[in-house]
Amino acid sequence: MRKLFISALIIFWAVQLSNAQLIDEKKYNLMPWPNEITPGEGNFIIKKDFTVSILENGTQRLYQATTRFIRRLSGRSGVFFEEGFPNRKKDSSSFKIRIKREGKLKLLEDESYGITVHKNGIVLEAETDIGAIRGLETILQLLESNGDHFYIPSVTIVDSPRFPWRGLMIDVARHYQPVEVLKRNLDAMAAVKLNVFHWHLTDDQGFRVESKSHPKLHELGSDNQYYTHNQISEIVQYASDRGIRVIPEFDVPGHATAMLTAYPELGSKDTIYQIERYAGVFDPTLDPTNEKTYQVLEDLFSEMALLFPDKYFHIGGDENEGKHWNENTKIIEFKKKHGYKTNHDLQTYFNLRIQKILQKLGKKLVGWEEIMTPEMPTTAVIHSWRGVNEGLSPGASLIQAAKKGHHSILSTGYYIDRMNNVKDHYLVDPIPDPSNVTPQEQQLILGGEVTMWGELVTPLTLDSRIWPRTAAIAERFWSPRSVTDIAYMRKRLSVISFRLEELGITHLKNRDVILRNIANGFDIQALIELTKVCQPLKMYTRNKGGIEYKSYSPFTLFADACTTDAPDAYRFKNLVNAYVLDPKESKRTVIALLNSWVQNHGDLQSIKNRTPLTNDILKLSFALKEMSVFFLKMIKQEGVSKLDHATFIKLIEEAKQPHADVELVLNESFEKLFKHLKKNEL
Template identity: 45%
Template sequence: MKKLALGLKSLIMFLLIPITLFSQKDVKELSLMPMPENIHLNAGKFVLDKNFTIVLNTNENKLFDAAYRSLKIITDRSGLYVLSQFPLIQPDVKGKGIVINVAEDVKLELGIDESYQLVVSSDKIRIDAPNTFGAMHGLSTLVQLLDSDEGGYYFPCVTIKDKPRFVWRGLMIDISRHFEPIEVMKRNIDAMAAVKMNVLHWHLTDDHGFRIETKSLPKLHELGSDGLYYTHEQIKDVVNYAYERGIRVVPEFDLPGHATAWLVGYPELASAPGPYSIERLWGIFNPTFDPTNEDVYKFLEIFFKEMTELFPDQYWHLGGDENNGKQWNANPKIQEFMKANNLKDNHALQNYFNVRLDKILKKLNKTMVGWYTDEMPDLEKDYIVQAWKGRTTLYETAKKGYRSLISHGFYIDLVQSTEYHYNNDPIPPDSILTDEVKERILGGEATMWAEFVGPETIDSRIWPRTAAIAERLWSPGAVNDLDNMFDRLDQVSLQLETYGLTHIKNYNMMLRRIANNYNIEELKNFVNAVKPLYTYSRDRPHIFKSYYPLTRIVDASLPDPRCARLFNNSVDLFLAKETIDIDNYKKVKSSLEIWKENHERLLPLIKSRPILNEVAPLSEDLSKVAVIGLESLELIKENKKADPLWVTASNEILKAAAIPKGEIEIAILSSIQKLFARANK
């Protein structure tokens, strides 16, 4: 019974959202993400029963399939047995249930009208859209609206008029550094569609792997992939899968740097003699294509022509970042070429290379996208620049006439907070940009670089934070209430599991594997309070290789742990009030008491599982700072003065606890420091 009592005191209170029944919800209580542009909540509800169905005004396949998927999600969540398994086709759009009216079928391309109107009344639901893709967004909103009470499952009566703020709302997934199976790509595409993202930027080549079957140049995938690549059929399958969900696939073939995997099979195209081998370390490497070699352009034209069979979208990304120029500087032939052609530096030489590539792409009816390098490009103005080094480059390229995307502030691989990403508005309210310049800012992309993710962990690094980025790129800039966003995000995160995402369930699975035990309560109490170290700092204690396992505590821990966030919020609320808030006091105290005792309870597992040795000191630090938190809490509550000796000793403990161990850090430490500072006031 004693063990059971301890179990009931676990941090589960921070992992559950209290559910309150409302006779009439407020708009902010709807679990919508992204929040629509215009929404009005009406009285009443549409109650589901066995006669529920979806009626379409067209037999267009994409719409039919989207409606079927939505119907399946609704019935799976509600457990409802409906009489009609499939949507119905009725050109007069009469029927009880959901009626979807689409004006026309259009090609999926940049800038199409993605708007929709959704009206839910007590006896009918209607979605009107100019095309299938707008109707899909309406269905995504409707699925999120599904709710329940003691009377059953229902949709609240609403009137929604919605359209995106930005036309390019993307997610970049790097599958070169760590390869991802097809099922990983598909479940993330489903999740993207659920939050109205519309571009999958697929980073397919880099120093660590060339991931596409290339029949005309077979040594690319045969020698540059370790056997991990997608066949033509698999690529077509994923591209079609995304298209059917309103998502364009933009491939990235990184050039002229990040080119090691290309050059393993074709070293004669490099700027320095080979041989080359696939990179196993992380970093920026020297191998670079030789822009003075005419065979390079013939080779790339053959390659690009074959890729047009796989990637129909107009826009292709050709990388262009992080060319260190060392091979170019050391090659006398290249230096002579630069002098002869008045190319003053490596930036000018790379611009020459890009101009040549742009001509090849234009022959194939493709438009180039590239990462911003260290200087402004000098290309035709249809070129799209992706800004990753700072907001200034986004604005400067737009002012120069280039269309631009922002990824700076959306680097989700860096495991930064949801709040940080959500506040990263491409065009903030105080922007002084002209309307003409604003029009050139197409949107942005979350970027999932893959040094430290594999199939088990990639979902937890992308989601749910990317849903907040999706809202930033879809919803009006005035939608920026952080507390409300987190309330909605917590619910939407649960809903995303419907699409097969593993961002929640793999957390427990990985901890069970580490513990080799069904009982992970103490381990979970610890990991709930920590977070991975900022990614650029992870390679300092170790030299990582691409084949190392991604199964440690740092890999299982979450970038923005919900438990820690809720604890931190409770501390802020407690400290914000002049009088003692007993409810928040009890919440904070309860968690601190658990963390105080947790290290001693976790020690037997640590001693039996060597994989935990590296985090044992941080587990002890957590218990020590919890003690300081409890002592500070009581000093504040009793309005007592802190003993100077206690202050000095506690300061040293807090400083030591701020040092990361095992590439993780204490996510609640800042709140303990706030309590400590108030106790010393």
């Protein structure tokens, strides 16, 4: 009996310690969350005598990364360090780094690391310099402060990624993004441990690469907005210094209008091609029966293979509807002669020709899921992108590819240009349903990619569409599958978000740049408040049913200032939930927020006659003000004996109407509040 009591007591205290550690861990603002973290005792205080040593097998990449680390630590803490660079083999340094070898920028390279922080120093150990770079970012995220100093809490971390392919695709074909924009996004990628930059370089709206073998491609297909060979090498090196691979995409045989503007003889229709100015899927397609098509592509890919050293090369291959193939008698005869019953069969023929070209160049083909056919060699990587919106189950092609022996990567659920909330992305796992694949097939699922298509973004707004949501998705690629606490993710993400400004990311400050333009230089505070309850229309509806945007249309409007996850909408949702449970505790705060929206509409009126850009915005604000007045009367019971259901229906319908390409994201909360008040009406 005594033994049982002692065993039970041990178990009880073990559970308490485990719970205490879990609570203690919640103080860290780490993203992605590491595999193992154990809190220690005390803190390492950042002082002017802080020094860093790279003790073993130091590389130029690690030296540069450590120098950047020192600069960021000094800038964030305001401490004037006596030594501004890492030294080599100085055992007395307060921060010691040890690695075993230089890492290679390749799939499945070791990125693991271990960190030990105690009050007298820090040790970072890793197999490769790339792993050490990942660890440096974690240490920066650990930095905390009090009223006296900045410090890093004592802690032990053992960490490694769940998936080897953790990517961000940026489409520069629809809207060209200058080199400095790409660089700051590479810095942000490294900060959250992403390791693949997928560079979507060609599409109907532009061919963005200098080609010395076929210069008309960039001369006629880019509007003079393209990357020179030197700039490409600069980006590849910049990424390499941060442990990031660069994979180019040249989309063929569809999405080819810009290419055909330069070389119309490669097209499937005898017509004059012009660079496309609208968004969408278009008919121009390379002619797969023309041998010159393969000659030009082999020349181009041979040239590009020298610029992009990574083994993987993306050919697109998506959304070819084959209309021009169906209208071309020569192509129809070719299909009959070779026994191709469908355009998909013909595209398979094309893809296999391209695969052999890339194989000669030492490259492995990557393509969107449409390239997957029985004939395609399993060396090809399948990029899964279609999901519920295309009438398919999420990740269906990913699992299908794994079962056929292909490596695969997932983008379904990570299309951030669709303007879904961070929760929607965060809960999508690169392995959609582990029960549907064997352990061996799971090994073929390499990870995932965030996709930032460029139809509705410019250098002014790109960062606000990528960040901070991509940091949360990066956690899905790196951290254990079990890390899914939404509330804690939001807490950490709010910290990571403003830390990204340190790297030059403009997602926060450019909101006000856009709003000052809208207000014509007048006070923008009322506009700021309205952005906190609005978000851009989702799922490309911004570009449908109203004004259709061209590539050179203005992207300096209210919708461009708004982002997903409107903070006051999220706050109001939590307040309403609390009010439903206990009105006494949250009534005053709910009333204050409703009053602020009434007041804000009045403040917006002050700039009504100073700029026409506020007219549609005021319709949103008016709907919010009217709804707020309604609920203030309900909650305060000011001259209203019972709830007016008809009035609420009228108000909620007006509140649901989009204006200025945005929508209020308060309506579910309003409906829940009304339902509660109605239920409890006396």
